[in-house]
Amino acid sequence: MGDFSMELNGDQLQLQEWVHQFSEDVIRPAAEEWDEREEFPFPIVEQAAEVGLYSWEFLANGMMGDKTGLTLPVAIEELFWGDAGIGMAIMGSGLAAAGILASGTQEQVLEWVPQCYGEAGDLKIGAFCASEPDAGSDVGGYRTRAVYDEATDEWVLNGTKAWITNGGLADIHVVVAVVEPELKSRGHASFIVPPNTPGLSQGQKYKKHGIKASHTAEVVLEDVRIPGSCLLGTKEKLDERIARVKEGKSGNAQAAMQTFEATRPAVAAQAIGVARAAYEYALEYAKEREAFGKPIIMNQGISFMLADMAVEIEAARMLTWRAAWLGKQQGFKNAEGSMAKLKAGRVATWVTERAIQILGGYGYVREYPVERWHRDAKIHDIFEGTEQIQQLVISRAISGLRIE
Numbered sequence: 001m002g003d004f005s006m007e008l009n010g011d012q013l014q015l016q017e018w019v020h021q022f023s024e025d026v027i028r029p030a031a032e033e034w035d036e037r038e039e040f041p042f043p044i045v046e047q048a049a050e051v052g053l054y055s056w057e058f059l060a061n062g063m064m065g066d067k068t069g070l071t072l073p074v075a076i077e078e079l080f081w082g083d084a085g086i087g088m089a090i091m092g093s094g095l096a097a098a099g100i101l102a103s104g105t106q107e108q109v110l111e112w113v114p115q116c117y118g119e120a121g122d123l124k125i126g127a128f129c130a131s132e133p134d135a136g137s138d139v140g141g142y143r144t145r146a147v148y149d150e151a152t153d154e155w156v157l158n159g160t161k162a163w164i165t166n167g168g169l170a171d172i173h174v175v176v177a178v179v180e181p182e183l184k185s186r187g188h189a190s191f192i193v194p195p196n197t198p199g200l201s202q203g204q205k206y207k208k209h210g211i212k213a214s215h216t217a218e219v220v221l222e223d224v225r226i227p228g229s230c231l232l233g234t235k236e237k238l239d240e241r242i243a244r245v246k247e248g249k250s251g252n253a254q255a256a257m258q259t260f261e262a263t264r265p266a267v268a269a270q271a272i273g274v275a276r277a278a279y280e281y282a283l284e285y286a287k288e289r290e291a292f293g294k295p296i297i298m299n300q301g302i303s304f305m306l307a308d309m310a311v312e313i314e315a316a317r318m319l320t321w322r323a324a325w326l327g328k329q330q331g332f333k334n335a336e337g338s339m340a341k342l343k344a345g346r347v348a349t350w351v352t353e354r355a356i357q358i359l360g361g362y363g364y365v366r367e368y369p370v371e372r373w374h375r376d377a378k379i380h381d382i383f384e385g386t387e388q389i390q391q392l393v394i395s396r397a398i399s400g401l402r403i404e
Contacts, residue, residue, distance in 0.1 A: 004322055004325050004326075005068075006070075006318065006321055008070065008074065009068070011071075012068075012070060012071055012074055015071065015074060015075055016074050016075070016078060019053065019074075019075045019078035019079060020078040020081070022048070022051065022053060022082075023078055023079055023081055023082025023083075024082065026044060026047055026048075026082075027044065027079070027082030027083050027086050027087070028082050028083065030044055030083075030086065031082065031083035031085070031086060031213075031369070031372070032366075032369070032372070034083075034085060034086060034212070034213035035083075035085055035212045035213060035372055036212075037212075037213075038207065038208075038212040038213070039213070039215075040089055040166075040169060040213070040214070040215040041085075041086050041089050041213050042123065044086050044089070044090075045089055045090055045123060046120065046121075046123060048090050049117075049118075049119065049120040049121075049123060050120045053079075053090065054090050054093075054117060054123075055117050055119070056097065056113050056114045056116065056117045058075075059072075059094055059097055059113075059117075060113075062075060063098075063101070066328070067328060068325060068328065069265070069321075069324035069325040069326075069327055069328035069329075070321055070324055070325065072265075072266055072269070072324070073265055073266060073268070073269035073320055073321060073324045074269075076091060076266055076269040076270055076273065077269045077270075077272050077273040077276065077317075078273065079091065079270075079273065080269070080270045080271075080272075080273025080274050080277075081273040081274075081276055081277045082273075082277075083213070083376075084210065084211050084214075084270065084273070084274050084373070084376035084377075084379075085210070085211040085212050085213030085214050085376065086213045086214075087270065087273070088165065088211050088213070088214035088270075089213055089214050089215070091266075091270075092125070092126075092127070092165040092166050092214060092215075093116045093117055093124075093125055093126035093127075093166065093170075094126075094263075094266075095126070095127075095128040095165060095263060096116045096126025096127055096128045096166075096170070096172055096173070096174045097113045097116050097117075097126060098128070098262055098263050099128045099174040099176075099190055099232070100112050100113050100116075100174060100192070100232060101113070101262075102190075102262055103189075103190045103232035103233050104190075104232040104233065105232075105233065105234065108192070108229075108232060112172060112192055115171065115172050115195075116170075116171070116172050118171075124171040124172065124195075125166050125169055125170040125171055125172075126166065126170050126171070126172045126173075126174065127164050127165060127166035127167050127168075127169070127170035127172070127173045127174070127219070128164070128165070128174045129161040129164050129167065129173055129174060129175045129176065129219050130142075130161070130176045131161065131162050131163045131164070132144060132159065132160060132161055132162050133160060133162045133218075136162070136163065136386075137385065137386055137388075137389045139185045139188070140184035140185040141184075142159075142176065142177070142178055142185075142188065143159055143178065144157065144158065144159025144160070144161060144175065144176070144177045144178060144221060145157070145158050145159060145177060145178050145181070146175075146177035146178065146179050146189060146191060148179075148228070148235075149225075152225075153227065153228040154225045154226060154227060154228060155191060155225070155226050155227075155228060155230065155231060156223060156224065156225055157175060157177055157191065157193070157199075157221045157223075157224040157226065158221055158222060158223060158224070159177065159221050160203065160218055160219070160220050160221070161175065161218065161219040161220075161221070162203075162218050163206070163216060163383070164216065164217060164218065164219050165214060165215070165216055166215055167202060167203075167215070167216065167217040167218060167219040168200075168201065168202020168203070168205075168217045168218070168219055169202070169215045169217070171195040172192065172193070172194070172195065173192075173193040173200060173219060174190055174191070174192060174193075174232070175190065175191045175192075175193055175219075175221065176188055176189075176190050176191075177189060177190075177191060179238065179242065180242055180245075180246075183242070183245050183246070186245045187242065187245070189231060189232070189233070189238055190231075190232040190233075191226060191230050191231055191232060192226065192230040192232065193221075193224060193226055193230070194226065194230065197224055197225075197226060198224070198225075199221060199222045199223050199224035199225070200219065200220070200221055200222075200224050201219075201220045201222070202217050202218065202219065202220070203217060203218025203219065203220045204217060204218050205217040208379075209375050209378060209379075210372070210374075210375035210376040210377070210378060210379055211376050211379055261332070261337055261338075262327065262337075263384060264323070264337035264338060264340060264341040264384065264385070265320050265321075265323040265324040265327060265337055265340050265341075266324075267341050267344075267345075267380060267383075267384050268316065268319070268320040268323070268340040268341045268343070268344035268345070268380075269320055269324075269344070270344075270380060271316070271341075271344035271345050271347065271348035271377065271380035272313060272316050272317050272320060272344050272347070272348070274348045274352065274373050274376050274377045274380070275309075275312075275313050275316070275344075275347050275348040275351040275352065275377065276313055277369075277373055278351050278352040278354075278355035278370050278373045278374070278377075279306070279309045279310065279313060279351055279355065281355060281369065281370060281373075282306065282309070282354070282355040282358040282359065282370065283297075283306055285358065285359055285362075286302050286303070286306060286358055296358075302358060305354050305357070305358060306358070308354075309351045309354055309355075312347045312350065312351060313347060313351065315343065315347075316340070316343045316344040316347040319336070319339055319340045319343050319344070320340040320343075320344055322336065322340075323336040323337045323339065323340040324340075332397075333397075334394070334397045334398055335390075335393045335394045335396075335397035335398075338385070338390040338393040338394050338397075339390075339394055341380070341384070341385065341390055342387060342390035342391065342394065344380065345377075345380035345381040345387060345390075346381065346387065348377035348380050349374075349377045349378055349380070349381055351377075352370065352373045352374035352376075352377040353374055355370045355373065355374070356370050356371060356374055
């Protein structure tokens with residue numbers, strides 16, 4: 001294992017510049033329109049596919065072809081600097097891909113991950129379906145059932161998933177379902193629902209506070225029959241795991257939690273991108289805006305706010321990059337992934353609020369982008385594990401106790 005370093009290599013610096021340029025040229029100019037439309041930005045995602053930014057190869061290089069772990073956070077920060085809603089539309093399929101990578105066999109990864117993306121001119125979309133109307137943070141409370149029909153070698157899925165990015169819109173749905181209800185979260189498994197499978201439909205589409213260009217909806221599963229091979233992993237390994245748990249032995253990590261833990265540094269990088277966008281805008285505004293005969297940045301009340309914003313963003317990035325690096329090395333020891341997400345989410349919410357304060361009334365109106373960034377920032381305190389869930393994960397890790 002090498003030593004942790006925040007010095008990017010040549011390829012990463014080139015990638016950073018490339019994604020930043022795409023965000024500046026393509027995403028930023030379109031951000032306000034798609035925020036207002038509250039629709040999935042297919043034309044922008046198509047452009048991302050044309051340049052290779054929306055592709056399974058890009059994800060594979062970032063997740064598997066990078067020993068430092070920094071490539072994906074670097075790219076994601078630049079995307080979300082452009083716009084969080086469009087950034088989520090581009091990166092949302094990655095959560096489905098991560099779910100397949102976390103639980104699937106090599107053959108399943110090769111078969112299904114490319115189908116989460118398609119190619120330029122023939123876009124495909126993926127969705128990871130975990131949360132439910134009555135169970136978001138409480139993964140042990142999931143009710144969506146998966147029952148094996150031995151006669152036909154099929155799994156039958158029934159239930160409703162909530163708050164699903166790309167839900168119902170996606171071609172590939174990765175669904176976490178309960179196989180053994182009495183085992184609660186240890187009785188879960190993940191399944192692929194292929195395109196056009198009867199019984200899967202979109203429920204309500206949510207009208208959100210922020211990230212409005214990202215499609216978020218319920219997914220309804222009614223007697224959805226899928227081939228036995230669509231269980232991620234193998235039936236033999238699932239049966240072995242269930243048997244071990246019933247004997248009181250430890251099983252593997254929960255299907256949903258495996259995915260969330262792997263993606264937490266990426267979510268933290270999203271938050272940093274939003275925070276940095278607001279900070280940079282507020283900094284330039286403070287240099288140009290004059291009051292009482294001088295630029296407002298010359299007042300300590302403004303300049304000290306900006307100084308604190310810069311410090312917090314840098315601290316969040318250091319936590320995030322180290323967590324991403326650890327995830328590639330020996331794994332997390334003290335819930336570093338949760339630490340990064342907790343810190344970055346808080347920083348994004350606070351920095352964007354301070355940016356509004358610096359702009360004053362202009363920060364509160366939609367003619368200026370900081371109010372949108374503030375709306376977009378808050379989700380990073382909520383999805384893929386709320387602020388309080390991250391605190392719970394961290395407290396258990398550092399104490400070794402089952403804190404409730």
